[in-house]
Amino acid sequence: MEAQFYEKNEDHVSCTLCPHHCSIALGETGICRVRRNENGKLMAGTWGKLSALNFDPIEKKPLYHYHPGKIILSLGSVGCNMKCKCCQNWQISQVSAAEYSFSHTLFPMEVIKLATSRSENIGVAYTYNEPTVWFEYMNDIARLVRFEGLKNVMVSNGYINEDPLLELMRYMDAFNIDLKGFSEDLYRKLTGASLAPVLHTLKLIRKAGRHLEITCLIIPGMNDDPGTFREMILWIERELGANTVLHLSRYHPTYKLDIESTPARKLEELYRIANEKLSYVYVGNIQIRDYQDTRCGKCGATVIRRMGYQVELKNLTGQGTCLQCGNAIINF
Ligand code: SF4
Ligand code: SF4
Known part of the structure; x- marks a missing residue:
């Protein structure tokens, strides 16, 4: 797959995807080691x-x-x-x-x-x-x-x-x-x-x-x-x-x-x-x-208790607001 963000130059390509702005010679890769200059085109080598x-x-x-x-x-x-x-x-x-x-x-x-x-x-x-x-x-x-x-x-x-x-x-x-x-x-x-x-x-x-x-x-x-x-x-x-x-x-x-x-x-x-x-x-x-645990930033009520990846929702509406004070806390 050809990369989307780059510029072609005479003897190299310049990747414009990230702030490194790598200049990449023929056959070489950028700092990330996965975007490669193949025949003057920058290729995204890990597509798929x-x-x-x-x-x-x-x-x-x-x-x-x-x-x-x-x-x-x-x-x-x-x-x-x-x-x-x-x-x-x-x-x-x-x-x-x-x-x-x-x-x-x-x-x-x-x-x-x-x-x-x-x-x-x-x-x-x-x-x-x-x-x-x-x-x-x-x-x-x-x-x-x-x-x-x-x-x-x-x-x-x-x-x-x-x-x-x-x-x-x-x-x-x-x-x-x-x-x-x-x-x-x-x-x-x-x-x-x-x-x-x-x-x-x-x-x-x-x-x-x-x-x-x-x-x-x-x-x-x-x-x-x-x-x-x-x-x-x-x-x-x-x-x-x-x-x-x-x-x-x-x-x-x-x-x-x-x-x-x-x-x-x-x-x-x-x-x-x-x-x-x-x-x-x-x-x-x-x-x-x-x-x-998550406590409401406005009234301090505990709205989520966590133990590892186990989650217990409390005092929360279905819209993610605090049941006690209406403060918006969670995106559902
Ligand atoms: S590190 Fe990779 S993504 Fe960033 S500019 Fe260099 S080649 Fe592009
Ligand atoms: S994947 Fe590793 S090297 Fe890359 S930013 Fe995250 S911690 Fe750093």
Whole structure:
């Protein structure tokens, strides 16, 4: 499949899908290792090819304010435009399309057939590796998903240019975007990418009115400084609103990082800082009592209790508003 976003030049192509803007010589791939210059055309080498295909709880994405308790067909492929030293899915994100044995090859209509085979499934999530690098396949599926009346969810690092993002948002209903910290230096060292485009993506999604939740993996010594963390929270409050859902996730050593796991007390400290400004903050990857429950941001009533991926809805109307005070909390 020919890529949608690129420019042809005399001896190379320039990919315009993400802020890396790779110049790719004949026979080479970009930083993501899956978009390749073949005979002067940029090809999306993973169209139709999947590394993973599962019905997951929506809470696993994580999305906590979007169809809680439901499942979603979750697709992953290979490649990524970041090189995070802490990547939990490095086996699929840091390989090239050429060196990977794909477990499934599916046309978009076959994905739809699977998605509609279970009545409790709400739609399709593009996740596991970075879906931006399989933009065309995702967009082709998303169009059909919308046509079926189902939902599209993108779980992403947010490192995508504005034009492709706007195109995706025609069909995408909900996003979980990783915000890995709040300094350019951290982004450069940890991911090989930069922060500013991710912040721009967050603002565009908010402006477009799509459902948005943010995940921040807290890594000791890298992004857990309370001062910088507070700046990030103030930015979220100012630019995206105090009702923005934020997931603080516990880091465990993996891939190229062998720093010890995030202590529970650090997560609690950052939770308190975030909770001063934001109404819906959660702590994940660790069981700390009450930090996964949803309380109404207006009256404080508990509206969802969670235990792992088990969900108990309380004090909620069918429209996702608080039974006690009418505050809008959940998207059903
Ligand atoms: S999507 Fe891949 S090839 Fe295109 S600019 Fe980004 S990293 Fe480079
Ligand atoms: S953006 Fe996500 S998938 Fe890509 S390297 Fe980082 S953690 Fe892994």
